[in-house]
Amino acid sequence: MVAEPTTLYLPQFATVLETEPMTATERYVKIAVDSGESLGHKPGQFVQVSVLGIGEAPISVSSAPTADPTFELVVRNVGNVTAAIHRLSVGAKIGIRGPFGNGFNVDSLKGKDLLFVCGGIGLVPARSLIRYCLNNRSDFGEFTIFFGCKSPQERLFLSELEEWGSRPDVTFRETVDRPHPDWSGHVGVITTLFPEIQIASPKDTVAIIVGPPIMYRFVLIECLNAGIDEEHIVMSLERHMKCGVGKCGHCQINQKYVCLDGPVFTYAEARHLKEAI
Numbered sequence: 149m150v151a152e153p154t155t156l157y158l159p160q161f162a163t164v165l166e167t168e169p170m171t172a173t174e175r176y177v178k179i180a181v182d183s184g185e186s187l188g189h190k191p192g193q194f195v196q197v198s199v200l201g202i203g204e205a206p207i208s209v210s211s212a213p214t215a216d217p218t219f220e221l222v223v224r225n226v227g228n229v230t231a232a233i234h235r236l237s238v239g240a241k242i243g244i245r246g247p248f249g250n251g252f253n254v255d256s257l258k259g260k261d262l263l264f265v266c267g268g269i270g271l272v273p274a275r276s277l278i279r280y281c282l283n284n285r286s287d288f289g290e291f292t293i294f295f296g297c298k299s300p301q302e303r304l305f306l307s308e309l310e311e312w313g314s315r316p317d318v319t320f321r322e323t324v325d326r327p328h329p330d331w332s333g334h335v336g337v338i339t340t341l342f343p344e345i346q347i348a349s350p351k352d353t354v355a356i357i358v359g360p361p362i363m364y365r366f367v368l369i370e371c372l373n374a375g376i377d378e379e380h381i382v383m384s385l386e387r388h389m390k391c392g393v394g395k396c397g398h399c400q401i402n403q404k405y406v407c408l409d410g411p412v413f414t415y416a417e418a419r420h421l422k423e424a425i
């Protein structure tokens with residue numbers, strides 16, 4: 149029998165290098181693994197973050213893969229563990245298991261036109277892939293990013309949004325759901341951005357969709373109407389998780405474990421999973 153790596157079950161120690169609020173509910177945390185080795189993640193994977201004496205929560209890695217031991221998370225304060233992560237100071241020790249999940253298949257994206265559709269905190273896992281692809285920009289064709297939030301106060305990674313908006317090789321469109329005195333840009337749900345662009349070659353386009361469950365239903369219709377193949381619509385799904393390694397069944401949808409078989413699924417796969425979307 150092949151031995152499973154201990155990081156499946158045993159957290160390794162890591163140290164908080166930077167932490168700062170991004171919005172009223174989201175906090176950016178930069179972490180380094182104490183072993184000095186790279187986390188070794190792929191875009192779209194997640195780690196189980198444990199705060200000693202409190203518990204553990206799955207959180208997506210938001211940074212692109214690096215050779216050094218640092219990586220970035222963005223954590224929304226919703227309960228016990230996430231509130232404890234918000235209270236951590238620079239130098240605090242935490243536990244990390246993983247990286248877990250399948251992540252995005254970056255090789256299958258090479259040579260394709262990319263359309264990212266990111267809603268709210270969905271930008272967090274998508275950013276890892278966006279940054280990876282921008283670091284290897286010549287491997288991809290047209291590069292379009294849609295980002296939508298309920299209000300301007302929920303926008304994340306402001307300097308990066310500005311950079312994407314100013315790059316000549318990226319089409320970046322942003323929207324907020326409702327008019328706001330602090331917002332002079334596009335207003336409307338994220339699907340209202342679709343008429344703003346021309347998908348030149350739908351058969352060569354991969355749509356990467358990450359956002360709240362309600363968003364998928366409507367964005368999927370837009371992508372399918374635009375002629376993008378079901379196999380070329382890629383989504384990251386979120387389910388309640390405990391173990392992260394296919395043992396506890398918390399994340400199971402039919403015969404699939406979201407922690408192992410996902411969280412990234414094509415629409416062609418997910419449409420057969422009851423209640424997946």
Ligand SMILES: Cc1cc2nc3c(=O)[nH]c(=O)nc-3n(C[C@H](O)[C@H](O)[C@H](O)COP(=O)(O)OP(=O)(O)OC[C@H]3O[C@@H](n4cnc5c(N)ncnc54)[C@H](O)[C@@H]3O)c2cc1C
Nearest residue numbers: 194205206207208222223224226227228229230272387388
């Ligand atoms: C693969 C994956 C990636 C994730 N990535 C991120 C990320 O990058 N940033 C981030 O802030 N959050 C992320 N989450 C969600 C995060 O794991 C939960 O918010 C966290 O587990 C809540 O733990 P808690 O102890 O703070 O809350 P609890 O005290 O356990 O619960 C607080 C509230 O949150 C609800 N809740 C608990 N767990 C989840 C869950 N998994 N999904 C939805 N609602 C939940 C509970 O029902 C309750 O209403 C991710 C989840 C998954 C499965």
Ligand code: FES
Nearest residue numbers: 392394396397407
């Ligand atoms: S989280 Fe335990 S099986 Fe997926």
